[in-house]
Amino acid sequence: MDLFGHTASKHGASRDLAYALAVAVVALLPRLFVAIAWAREPVWDGHYYHFGAERIAQGLGYSEDVIIAGQAVWKPWCHYPIGYSAFLAVLYLIFGSGLLVAPIANAVIGTLLAVVSFRLARYFTTETRARVAGALVALHPGLIAYSAVLMTELLAALLIMTALWVAIRWRGQWLGVVLAGVTVGLATLVRPASLLVAPLLLVIWPAGTKAVWLKTAAATAVATFVVLPWTLRNCKVMDGCAFVSTNGGWNLAIGALTETGRFKTLHAADGCAVVTGQVQQDRCWSKIGRDTIASDPVRWLALIPKKLGQTYDHESFAIEYLREADPDAWPEERRVAARGLLSLAHRLLLVAAALSAVALVRWRRKDPWPWAVQTFALVGMCALGIYGFVNDYHPFFWLAALTPVVAMLHLPGRPLMGPVGRGLMGLLALTSATHAVFFGDDRYHLVVTPALCILAAGALRDAFHRRTSSLPPDTEPDYQALERPSEPA
Numbered sequence: 371m372d373l374f375g376h377t378a379s380k381h382g383a384s385r386d387l388a389y390a391l392a393v394a395v396v397a398l399l400p401r402l403f404v405a406i407a408w409a410r411e412p413v414w415d416g417h418y419y420h421f422g423a424e425r426i427a428q429g430l431g432y433s434e435d436v437i438i439a440g441q442a443v444w445k446p447w448c449h450y451p452i453g454y455s456a457f458l459a460v461l462y463l464i465f466g467s468g469l470l471v472a473p474i475a476n477a478v479i480g481t482l483l484a485v486v487s488f489r490l491a492r493y494f495t496t497e498t499r500a501r502v503a504g505a506l507v508a509l510h511p512g513l514i515a516y517s518a519v520l521m522t523e524l525l526a527a528l529l530i531m532t533a534l535w536v537a538i539r540w541r542g543q544w545l546g547v548v549l550a551g552v553t554v555g556l557a558t559l560v561r562p563a564s565l566l567v568a569p570l571l572l573v574i575w576p577a578g579t580k581a582v583w584l585k586t587a588a589a590t591a592v593a594t595f596v597v598l599p600w601t602l603r604n605c606k607v608m609d610g611c612a613f614v615s616t617n618g619g620w621n622l623a624i625g626a627l628t629e630t631g632r633f634k635t636l637h638a639a640d641g642c643a644v645v646t647g648q649v650q651q652d653r654c655w656s657k658i659g660r661d662t663i664a665s666d667p668v669r670w671l672a673l674i675p676k677k678l679g680q681t682y683d684h685e686s687f688a689i690e691y692l693r694e695a696d697p698d699a700w701p702e703e704r705r706v707a708a709r710g711l712l713s714l715a716h717r718l719l720l721v722a723a724a725l726s727a728v729a730l731v732r733w734r735r736k737d738p739w740p741w742a743v744q745t746f747a748l749v750g751m752c753a754l755g756i757y758g759f760v761n762d763y764h765p766f767f768w769l770a771a772l773t774p775v776v777a778m779l780h781l782p783g784r785p786l787m788g789p790v791g792r793g794l795m796g797l798l799a800l801t802s803a804t805h806a807v808f809f810g811d812d813r814y815h816l817v818v819t820p821a822l823c824i825l826a827a828g829a830l831r832d833a834f835h836r837r838t839s840s841l842p843p844d845t846e847p848d849y850q851a852l853e854r855p856s857e858p859a
Contacts, residue, residue: 386492389501390485397484397508398477401517405473408518410695412472416520418450423458424467432456446607449648451615452600453560454522476517476524483528484508487820490535494790495828503827506719507820512712515688516816522560523816529557530567531820534574534793537589541789542576544585551589555596561817562614563804568593570800573792609647616648619656625808626662631676632811678767678802680810683758684709685716687813716812717766719819721755722826724769727777727795729785729833740783740833747776748830767802770815773825774799783833791828794821 412420422432432452435442458472465471488504495503507513516524533553540546550571557564568590575582597614605611620636628634636642642654663670686709693700700708728751731744751769758766774795777787787795801818805811 382497385497386489389504390488393484393488393501393504393508394481396505398481400509400514401477401480402474404514405477405517406470408515408692408696408699409469409473410518410692411469412520413694414691415450416691419455419458419520419522420467420472422447422450422452422455423462423472426456426459427462427467447648448604448608448612448614449616449620449652451522451560451562451617453556453558454525456559457525458520472520473518476519479524479528480513480517481508483513483524483531483820486528486531486535487824490531490538490790491824491827493538494788494794494824495831499827499831503824506823506826510719510819510823511715512685512688512816513819515692515708515712519688519691521691521813523813526557526561526564527817527820529553529560530564530797530817533557533567533571534790534797537571537574537793538790541574542581542585544588546575547585547589548592551592552596554589555593558593558597559600559614562618563800565590565593565597566800566804567797570793570796573796574789604649608649610649610653612649612652616652619652619654619659621808622659623655623662624659625673625677626659626670628673628677628809630680631673631678632680632809674806675765675767677805677808677810678771679763679765681802681805681812681814682720682767682770682810683764683812685712685812685815687811687816688712713764716815716819717755717758717764719822719826720766720769721751721758722829723822724751724755724773724776725829726791726825726831727751727773727785728830729783730830731783731833743781744783744833747781751776770798771802774802785828785831785833791825794825797821798825 411417421434425431425433430444432447432455434445434447436445437443458475461471461475484504484507487507488500491500491503494500513524530553533550536549536553537546540549551568554564554568557567569586571589572582572586575585601611601613604613608616623636623640624634627636627640636655641658642651645651645654689700689705689708689712693705725748728747729744731741733741751773754768754772755766758764758769777784777791777795798818798821801814805814
């Protein structure tokens with residue numbers, strides 16, 4: 371029996387399983403349609419992920435052929451992370467490398483993402499709200515449209531959410547440590563910044579014991595060990611050692627040299643005219659980035675709002691990718707309408723997610739302070755949302771940046787965050803910090819969109835003190851029990 375007097379039952383487990391299957395069907399159908407109807411020849415970074423997967427499937431490794439003195443010479447790669455191409459290569463070995471294989475795989479990934487998000491949400495809030503979270507992920511138009519896009523974000527999101535789920539499912543157990551570490555390691559191979567999720571597990575596991583530090587360190591070590599074989603490969607075949615890829619220095623230089631806060635093409639004139647290999651090039655660009663930041667740190671700091679704005683203010687990458695792949699299918703009117711739909715859904719989701727840091731508190735004459743503080747927080751979050759809609763630049767990034775801060779403060783009458791809430795808020799904060807350092811693009815928020823859906827489903831919950839009022843004084847609440855009114859299956 372948990373703190374609410376509910377007990378786990380076979381009936382509750384059956385309901386969870388039935389809903390998971392239902393949300394999977396709801397998620398899969400529109401994704402399959404998009405994957406089949408909109409699939410075209412991959413463009414932009416998707417071209418390289420597809421090409422790399424084909425080379426691996428052909429037994430040529432992550433590589434390309436370059437012409438030297440009229441002869442094709444095998445040349446290893448590691449500029450892009452290996453994970454997504456390696457995943458596709460397995461499918462290409464089985465099904466071939468037809469244009470529909472990767473989009474259909476993305477549709478399945480998106481479906482699993484909806485199911486995992488529902489399962490994670492069951493440890494965060496009530497059964498009904500968890501179902502809302504799963505439905506939001508299943509029906510999110512941006513996640514659906516991304517099924518036809520050969521980019522890493524969907525797979526990275528699935529692995530990260532799975533890492534959080536296994537860490538919660540086996541919370542405090544060594545099985546959870548190992549599974550979370552392995553999953554974070556795989557996510558790191560897809561998206562190197564995912565390694566930061568391993569230390570984030572510190573806020574998920576039971577606090578107040580020395581073992582939590584050991585287990586967090588162990589999970590980080592496991593994640594690193596998963597990546598290590600690829601690192602050793604790079605040290606052996608490249609012109610130097612690279613942990614996962616050689617685009618970190620490149621991205622740092624872009625973040626230092628950009629004027630808009632988003633991607634810009636780097637040229638030899640920007641500082642790296644002599645290139646002897648991918649690792650050397652990355653180290654050169656890393657130095658350019660560090661030197662540029664050090665020469666004018668105020669300018670670099672002033673770019674942060676622009677970078678976060680590019681990351682959170684709109685959602686358009688999927689439509690621009692699809693238009694680049696098939697311009698005739700996306701005339702200007704359709705392009706603008708589709709971008710508007712995706713951006714509207716994303717902005718509404720940000721507003722709802724921000725309200726997860728606010729609680730509904732009843733007015734009490736003897737103690738009005740919690741009501742006053744939470745009402746002020748509610749008005750503030752709503753005001754930021756309204757400002758984002760009416761301002762010509764639509765600065766919704768303030769909601770993404772401030773929501774984890776408000777959640778972290780122990781404000782009177784605050785809602786219960788618990789380990790899942792802390793993990794989700796930490797993931798959002800890590801994403802903002804990463805792209806404040808490097809550069810922004812709206813596709814990067816797709817990785818945390820499932821987290822936003824779970825937080826949105828938890829908007830305006832009961833206050834913390836109401837959910838712990840039955841505990842003896844000075845007793846640490848069982849957060850995991852508090853987060854699940856009925857035991858999930």
